[in-house]
Amino acid sequence: MSTATTADDHLVDDHEDHGPPAGIKRWLFSTNHKDIGTLYLIFSLVMFFIGGSMAMVIRSELAQPGLQFVHPEFFNQMTTMHALIMVFGAVMPAFVGLANWMIPLQLGAPDMALPRMNNWSFWILPVAFGILLSTLFMPGGAPAGGWTMYPPLVLQTGDAFPFLIFSVHLMGLSSIMGAINVIVTIINMRAPDMTLLKMPMFVWTWLITAYLLIAVMPVLAGAVTMLLTDQFFGTSFFLAAGGGDPVMFQHIFWFFGHPEVYIMILPAFGVVSEIIPTFARKKLFGHDSMVYAASCIAFLSFIVWAHHMFTVGMPFTGQLFFMFATMLIAVPTGVKIFNWIATMWRGAMTFETPMLFSLGFVFLFTIGGFSGLMLAIAPADVQYHDTYFVVAHFHYVLVPGSIFAIMAAAYYWLPKWTGHMYNEKVGKLHFWASTIFVNLTFFPMHFLGLAGMPRRIPDYSTQFADFNLWASIGAIGFGLSQLIFVYVLLTAKKGAKATDRVWEGSHGLEWTVPSPAPWHTFTTPPKHRIADESFD
Amino acid sequence: MIRNTLLSLLGLALASTAKADWALNMSKGVTDLSLETYNLHMMVFWWCVAIGVVVFGVMIYSLFKHRKSQGAEPADFSHSTTAEVIWTAVPVIILVLMAVPSAETMIKLEDDRDPDLSIVITGYQWKWHYKYQDTDVDFYSSLSRSSLEARRLNAEVDPFAVDNYLLEVDNPVVVPKGAKVRLLFTSNDVLHAWFVPDLAIKKDAIPGMVNNAWFRANEVGTYRGQCAELCGKDHGYMPIVVEVVEPEAYEAWVASHSDSQISSAAAAGME
C-alpha cells in the first residue's frame, strides 16, 4: 500500500520522547486509549473465566437428575451471578475495550475525547465486580433471584442486597461514562473529510450502541434505586401490599433489558462487518443500508420490551402490538445477514481464524434469530416462555453471537496490538473446538424447552436426563476450549513479525499505523488522501 | 451416581429410548388451543427451515465456490438496490403470513367468557393452593413424598427409581373432561407461574393481581407441569398435576372432597 510510508511520516514524530511510564502507574493512572483498551480486554477475559466457572457448576449439577454437588439455594446464586458477570463483566467490557483500542485508530484520532474519564470508567469496574463477587461470602449468600432481579423475590436476598444494588449502579455508571466518551469521540474527533457515512461499520455500530447505553443504563439505575428504597426506606413502588405494582418493575427492567440485548450484539455486527470484507477481499455490500438497518434495530429495540412478559397478563391489544413490533425486528436483522452473504458472494475468500469465527457468527447467530422469531409469536411463546427453549435462544445469540464476534475481533486485531502473528493452527483449533461444543451444549436445550423443562431449576424429571447430559458434556468441552485462547494469547508474541497491513485484504486507517501500534498514533490528523483511499 | 453416569453414557451411545421418551417437539396437548398453538409453532418452524435452507444454501455455495484457493477473483460490486428491496420486502410478506394466524389464535385465547367451572390458584413458596369456586373444595398441593426422598443432596434414592420424579403431587387438581375451566391466578408471596404444557397454559401468579386463563380438555388423563417463574430455593419442587376425568367421576370427586378432609388436613400441616 503506497500510502503506508506517508502515514508513517506523521505517526512517528516528536512524540517518541514520552512513552508510557514504568510499572503499575502506567496502568493505574493511564489516560492512553490503547492501555485502557488492554485493561478492559484483560478484565473481561478474567470475568469470562469466572462467569464460565459458574456455568461449569450449573452444568455439572444438571448433568443428571438428582442433586449431586450443590444445594438449590447455591444453584440459584450461580445462575444469577453467572448472568450478571457474563453480561456486565465479560461481554460489555470486551466491546468497550475493543472500542477504546480501535475507534481512535479507525477515526484517525490521537486518543479518546475524554481520556481522564476513560480511566475512571475502567477502574470503576474492578470495584463493582469486587463488590458483587464478595457477596458470595456474605451471610445469606450471593443474590439468587435471577439477574432480572424481579421483586418481590429479590427483596428476600440476604445481606448481599444493598451490595448488589450498589454494584449494579457502579456498572451502569461505568457504562454511561464509556458511552459518553464514545459518542463525544466519534462526533468530534474524526479525521478531516471522514463524513459520518464514510465511517467504518465498527465505529457506526458503536455510535448507535453508545446512544442505546445513554438511553437505557439510567433506566436500570432507576429501577434498582426503587428496589433499594422499597427495601430500606419504606416506599412501595413494587410492593403490592403498599399499593405498588410488581409488574411495573418488569416493564422498567425490560425497557432497559431489551435495548441491552442490542448493546451486546450491535458492536458484534460491526466487528463482523469489518472482518468479512477483509477476508472476502471485497467491499462491504450495502454499507449505507447496514447503517440504516442498525439504526432501525436500535429504534425497534425500544418498543418491543414486553415480549419478555407475554405471560404476566397484559391487555390483548398490548400483546398484539408487542408481537408485531418484535416480528418486525426480523426485517433489518435479515438485511444485515443478506448483506454479509452478498459481501462473500463472488469474493476471493480465505479462512483465517477471524474469518472462521465471523462465519460461525453468521451461521449460529442466524439460528438464534430463527428461535427469536418463533419466540415473538405470542401464543407459541406461552409454551416457550421460561423454558430451556429461551435459554437455548439467548445463548445462541450471546455465545456464538457476541462472544464469537469478540473472539473474531481479538484474532483480527491481535497482530496490530502485539506486532506479531498469533499461532494460526492453534487459533483454528480454538474455533473448531468452540463451535462443536457450543452446539453440543445449546442445541439440545431447544428440545428440552419444547418438552417443557423450565429454566432455573437445579433438578429435573428423569425424562429430561439425556439431553441434559449432552449439554453438560458440551459445556465442559466449551469451557476447556477457551483455555486454547489463553494459550494463543500467552504465545502471541512468539509468532512472525506482523506487517502494517497484517491482512492482504485489510482496509481502513488502523492498518496504516505500524504493528504494534505505537503508544501515540495520529498526533496529527491523517492526510485526506489516506483517508479517502482507505474508505474506497 | 457413577453408575447413572455410565448408564446415561451408554444410553447416549445407543441412542436408547429405554428410560426417556425423547420428546423432541412441543406437545400437541389435549385442548383445541394447545393443538392450534402447536400448529402455529410448526408453521413458524417450517418457515424458518425454508429460509434457513435458502440462506445457508447460498452461503455454503459461496464458501466453496468463491474462495481464493479456487482461483476466485473478487468482484467489485458493493450494492444493488433491486436486491436490497427484494430482501426487505419478501421478509415483510412472510411476517404478515405468520402474524395473521397468530393474532387469530390470540383472540381465542383471550375469550374466557361463560366458564363451566372456575378455580382460584394461589402460589406459595413452594406449593400451590387450589380453591374451586362455588364449592367448598379447597386444598394445598405440594411435591409428593416419593420425590422428596430422592431430591435431597446426595440422596440414597435413585431418581430413576421414582415414578414421575419431581412431577408428582400429593393432591392433584381434578377437572371434568369437556368443561370450560377458567383459572384465576394470584400469589401469596413472590411471583410464580403455573405451567402445564399439555394444556398450553403458562400464566404468572402475581401478588396483588389476578390473572386468568382457560382451557377445555378433550381427553381424560393426567397432565403434569411445573412452576415456571423463579420463586426461590425450591422453585424446582412445586409441580402441578391436573387430572382430567369423566364428568361423573368429577362429581363424585367433588362430593368426597366437600367435607374438606384434605383441606383441613393440609391447613393443619400449614400452621
Add this chain to the structure above:
Amino acid sequence: MDELERKKRIRRTTLFVALIALAVYAGFIAMGVLRA
C-alpha cells in the same frame, strides 16, 4: 477545526449527552413515583 474550537465542541457534546442520561434517570424515577 482548530484545537480551541474542538475543545469547546467536546465540552458541549459531553454536557449534552450527560444531561440526556440524567434526564432519563430522573424521568423514570418520577414515573415510578407517579404510578405507585
